[in-house]
Amino acid sequence: MIEITERIHLDPSEVEETFVRASGPGGQNVNKVSTAVQLRFDLRHSPSLPAYVRERAQQLAGKRLSKDGVLVLTAARFRTQERNREDAVARLVELLREACERPAYRRPTRPTRASKQRRMDSKTKRGSIKKLRSRKFDD
Template structure:
């Protein structure tokens, strides 16, 4: 848990006295490169997300402020972090290129031919 740093800050937006006085929002900072529990490929996938929440030094910053209490915001931030990490742990399968069947190609050409024929029939006839 040394890689996770939680700080309480004042939440943004309207909310009156509670928002102005109480630090209920949570800033979660997670050091991706410094995490020893994550495998190297998962770290690379996390960094490759190109997310605006990831700093240039490899620190993921999550801000949770949707709830009124600090504890619920802390839980929400940790849940978001776990979902990001679990998504990074899943290795994406390489795409296998598929071939278009002859039947599909034939059908496409046939519909194009019919469409052209229909447009030819609709043309204005020259009366000379």
């Protein structure tokens, strides 16, 4: 089981991994060995995730989410399949953990009377400074 939080766990069978050829470091092996990992996770239909986590993860996924609701992560930072696989799973766990955290509710506030007064005083002061800069014409 892949642990997301203490209460949420993913079944490894929900995660599909395919290996593709990676660009970047690797020397002669870069054209022979498929070391990059493409991790696919059906976010929209996963039974392991609560509804609020699923919705928030879809928002956080952005362009990594396909039209079918499948999250696609590509990991090609390392030269070995194993390290790229670990990297892809770690990124999936990180995204889902971030989705578990509910955003803080913003309470709308109003400016205080003193802050309004300070703002008006600074505007008046700025206006008087500008007025002093203008030329005086004698008739």
